[in-house]
Amino acid sequence: MSKKITVLIMQGLLALLPISLTFYFLVWLVTTIESSLTPFIPEEFYYPGLGLFLGLVILFFVGLAVNAYIVKSLIRLGGELLEKIPVVKTIYGAIQDAVNLININKQQKMQSVVSVKINDSIHLIGFVTSHESAKELFNNDNKLGVYIPLSYQIGGYTLYIDKSQLTPLDISVETAMRIALTGGSVSTAPKKDSQHLEPNQKK
Template sequence: MKKTNYLGLFFRSLLQGLVIIGPLGATFGIIWYLISSIDSLIPSISERFPGLVFFSVILSTAAIGFLGTKFFLGRFLVDAMDNLLEHTPGIKYIYTSLKDVMSSFVGDKKKFSNPVWVKTNQNPEIWRIGFVTQSDLTPVGLQGKIAVYLPHSYAISGWVIFTDAENLLPVEKMNAVEAMKFAVSGGVSGFHPEEGKHNS
């Protein structure tokens, strides 16, 4: 009769528990940190009504987004403020940089919506996953080149390369969100081999 290794079973169960609890704990921890940080902006209110400042900020942001895109007066005010900040010396560099970065991820002008496989080395042949950000670099003197953003794994950073179209292949059977998850997770998330087999 096989003897049960209780110590080994305990540590395996402990690791499995960490896998289950870790992401949940980290997610709720980040959410709680954001709520607490925003609440602390007005301590006098947050002490009496925890969470009120946070939800007020969220609702106000959503309201500004709605009014700034759906109503003429709202769009006029947003465009006026945008134009002012884009032409203010010093501030314009900070504002336009942050605006471009945020617009790349969210909004109607998302840049990371075209995932591709990029050949980064010929011998040995190495491919990486990336996102086309500029398909025509002629205005900056790089005719025939394409700008591709390559995200880093387990980080929010990345780098940009300029390459020829012949070094790119479209990513199939993964949308942009799945491709980003695949890249950021180091290739362990976002790709489902079983679905690829069924669809092939």
């Protein structure tokens, strides 16, 4: 009886945990932005939520600014500087990798989901990241850059693989990333057409 109660408690915890953590993160983010920007607002003009609104306005103008060549160059130089500082470069690299993973679909850095054939019985989920760099590095039109993520952590490998070893998978990038990062513990979402590999490479 006690074992069954424990199982039910764990099931309830696992069911509520994703929602609770997501809600907690959103509350933390909103309150942090609000409290950080409130001191810059004159007291006579302040009302609850104005700090958050000001934060969104600032992010909007930052989003416009990062498209400017000069700002892009400054951000790139700042990143290169951080990557030269011991310890700091590790933290910066981990955060940058996390941002890249979140932003892969918007920036189209990862162009399609593929199955990478290791042998007849082993396949890995990968993401096509580059057509041109493989050609430049290896002078080979038959190779593609493929990112292989590691499960349960931020990181992975970029492999250059012959197209014959790749099979496009008919799922979205987001779904494939969730499957890869959780060790295959999530189910697939509605299918999405594969892209960016030549039709004769589909099997």
